[in-house]
Amino acid sequence: MSGVGPKVSCVFVxxxxxxxxxxxRRSAGARDEPGTWDCGAGALEFGETFEAAVTREVREEYGARPxxxxxxxxxxxxxxxxxxSxxxxxxxxxRVAxxxxxxxxxHKFDALEWFAPNALPAPLHSQCGESLAMFGALDAVGRG
Structure with missing residues (x-):
């Protein structure tokens, strides 16, 4: 893939x-790893702030406002x-309601569920664990 630069993604837990x-849970129509559980993500669009990208993607994927x-x-x-890649x-x-x-x-997801961090489903998407680990490293007082 020489000559192609990296893309920017906003991942959200x-x-x-x-x-x-x-x-x-990623459905059969997902880009990769169908049947695995994943947090959300989406590509940053040209001229978009990180927060605007996250807001747009959370609304698109989960119908909720951050x-x-x-x-x-x-x-x-x-x-x-x-x-x-x-x-x-x-x-x-x-944080969402x-x-x-x-x-x-x-076309991308066939299930949404809430989980306690110590009771996660399997299998997880290959990229999900590291993002969840970053979330787990946060001090609970800082979330809100």
Missing amino acids: CHDGGGRVLLA LGIERIGVRNVLRGDPVD HWVALVFAV PDEVAIGEP
Whole structure:
């Protein structure tokens, strides 16, 4: 893939402010790893702020509006051997109201569920664990 630069992705771990995280199960129509559970993500569009991208993607994927957005980390995501996918992923913790959440992209997801961090489903998407670990490293007082 020489000559092609990395893309920028905004990854979001949605939470309810009470300790649970929202994960989506990827459907047969998902780009990769169908049947795995994942947090949300979307590409940053030209001229868009990180917060605007996260807000847009949370609305598109989950039909909810963010109540709080906090940047919690950055990942350099190289996939394939040889590398055929390169993303710079900015990871955000996003508080949403559980009663607002619904599947907004049924062609990508077939289930949405809330989980306690110590009771996560399997299998997780190959990129989900590191984002959840960044979320878990946050001090609970800082979420809100």
